[in-house]
């Protein structure tokens with residue numbers, strides 16, 4: 001690999017991302033966790049708002065978790081937000097960021113990739129990183145259809161220029177994100193073209209992975225408004241979307257997502273019967289492991305309700321609902337609810 005050409009290209013063409021314009025271990029940690037499974041364009045406004053609310057690792061460590069989740073709301077994969085705060089708390093408890101890859105890897109939610117990114121970018125450690133972009137570039141460069149993880153880390157490490165690992169790692173990632181694209185790579189303008197063995201048929205590398213079929217489930221949710229307040233339920237900590245707020249309801253096992261299934265679920269989960277229910281529509285949402293079709297009902301309760309199947313229920317003024325820590329799925333159901341005559 002022509003590393004000097006790669007570094008020259010990177011320094012001339014890198015995107016001016018906020019965590020590159022002002023570099024710190026904390027900003028690198030936040031940006032790396034936000035960018036996992038998420039497009040950079042999506043991350044940018046979240047990163048800016050996060051830095052206003054939690055400008056330092058200490059501010060993040062001491063913030064109420066619900067506020068952190070509110071700021072993360074809409075980015076998905078909420079375990080990242082919880083791990084980010086736990087990592088911040090571990091950093092503060094330890095008197096600062098660890099300065100070794102092993103120390104960084106011991107932080108909650110920090111794997112070899114994130115440790116390599118923080119270590120090389122913020123502390124100048126000579127550590128490689130391998131993410132999806134780096135994997136694609138290396139596989140094409142070496143015409144390797146099935147690159148094993150160990151081979152990728154070794155190959156990234158062998159070419160690493162000592163003392164310049166931060167720029168080298170970011171250059172490989174940036175090349176994968178902007179030039180060596182999954183579809184239609186721009187080989188004509190690539191600084192690695194002269195030595196690239198994948199030129200000519202780059203999309204053959206790496207070979208496409210066989211995707212597992214994602215199962216489909218159905219769920220119901222209730223839009224219940226009383227005196228201008230919407231009933232929201234907080235999901236249990238630890239599970240899928242743990243700690244986030246949503247319309248009460250749940251997955252329907254076996255039967256139809258109708259008023260009867262909603263009634264049975266709400267009796268179990270909020271200890272109150274519904275007096276009436278009318279369908280408002282359905283929303284589809286895809287998690288990494290599941291497609292979920294949720295039917296939303298306009299409902300009224302015949303009792304008060306108590307949090308049997310949730311840690312907490314809250315009647316939230318309609319004007320305050322958007323400020324709650326809601327999942328993307330919950331936000332989709334709210335759009336339907338707001339079309340209800342009572343909203």
Ligand code: SF4
Nearest residue numbers: 180187190193196202
């Ligand atoms: S020459 Fe083409 S395939 Fe090779 S690294 Fe560059 S963009 Fe990717």
